[in-house]
Amino acid sequence: MIIKPMIRSNMCINAHPKGCAADVKHQIKYVEKKFAERGIFNNVPENAPKTVLVLGCSTGYGLASRITAAFGYKAATIGVSFEKEGSDGGAGESREKTGTPGWYNNMAFDKFAKEAGLESVTFNGDAFSHEMRKNVIDTLKKMGRKVDLLVYSVASSVRVDPDNGTVYRSVLKPIGNAFIGATIDCVTGKISTISAEPATEEEASNTIKVMGGEDWALWVHQLKKAGVLADGIKTVAYSYIGPKLSHAIYRDGTIGGAKKHLEATARKLHKELQNELHGEAYVSVNKGLVTRSSAVIPIIPMYISVLFKVMKEMGNHEGCIEQMERLMTERLYTGSSVPTEDNHLIRIDDYELAPKVQAEVDKRMATVTQENLAEVGDFEGYRHDFLATNGFDIEGVDYTADVATLASI
Secondary structure (H helix, E strand, O other): OOOOOOOOEEEEOOOOOOHHHHHHHHHHHHHHHHHHOOOOOOOOOOOOOOOEEEOOOHHHHHHHHHHHHHHHOOOEEEEOOOOOEEEEOOOOOOEEEEEHHHHHHHHHHHHHHOOOOEEEEEOOOOOHHHHHHHHHHHHHHHOOEEEEEEEEOOOEEEEEEEOOOOOOOOOOOOOOOOOEEEEEEOOOOEEEEEEOOOOHHHHHHHHHHHOOOOHHHHHHHHHHOOOOOOEEEEEEEEEEOOOOOHOOOOOOOOHHHHHHHHHHHHHHHHHHHHHHHHOOEEEEEOOOOOOOOOOHOOOHHHHHHHHHHHHHOOOOOOHHHHHHHHHHHHHHHOOOOOOOOOEEEEEOOOOOOOOOHHHHHHHHHHOOOOOOOHHHHOOOHHHHHHHHHHOEEEEEOOOOOOOOOOOOO
């Protein structure tokens, strides 16, 4: 069949298997090129990670982290994510359906890792469950390995408490007052206004349960108890702060509350790991990028479109793989202490929030209209990244060719 993007309400609901695989390959090539330029591709530093566990490994920053660790540092990796597989419409199924992008990304990663002689194990299931933690622990013991880098990049709308079965749902809403902002239709480029109603106290609390640091701490504690964390373990979780114009809907909203809980968790874990394993825990604040969820957040699509234009003009634009390659080589594994702010955050969003970048973004955001969007913003770049997250609009892929199976890459 010929697969074309199916977009509903600014969300792409299908994926292209070969496009996803090609995108993974592009990211691998980028890492190999950068590591060669840094002189460490064939001369991996002694302090580099050797066994890496990535929770939320299938897309975005989690996938980019796993690629950097494996194809840059030659680390063995274990990945965990929850994806829907593709199907060719077998018995009991009414139609063919594509898997989620992460399903194909994971498949591609494992394929390319095997070809490169790298150890990789990928689990498809609920990262919030005790069962998954047991599976990972058992696998590490069988491999005879201990984790020296734990990446926590889980992004979910639902979490089931592993102890009592309570279901928590996260929401992306402001707190206190409704938020109104512009958005861009990813298909037509049309600018419109959308709003988000304020969250209830229960919604805010539940969002912390899903997106805060509780599950991250559970992973660290259970891995430590099982004896599968290495001395000197580093663990990092990901966050976003962004510009002031988005704080009401993000940093000061429900997701921001969860991220602040994540940051507080990092400080606690850092003390624990320092005392017991000479370890370290951090939150990396990353750049704003096009993700499957950011496209439906008021103001964010408009801001990112303008931000991309400004940063490309200034020569400091980065995507997920560029950010994670820089995080590992210029922050986590330099041979020196990890540079952080006073509140223990790694700021890899430094290019985005540079005063000269934000000043130009603010200037353009005040003038953007439907007529000048292409001039002051980068809608085409935004649209490309939106499609690329699902394997579409990837260089080198023939999208007119028949896809023989939706069950594999």
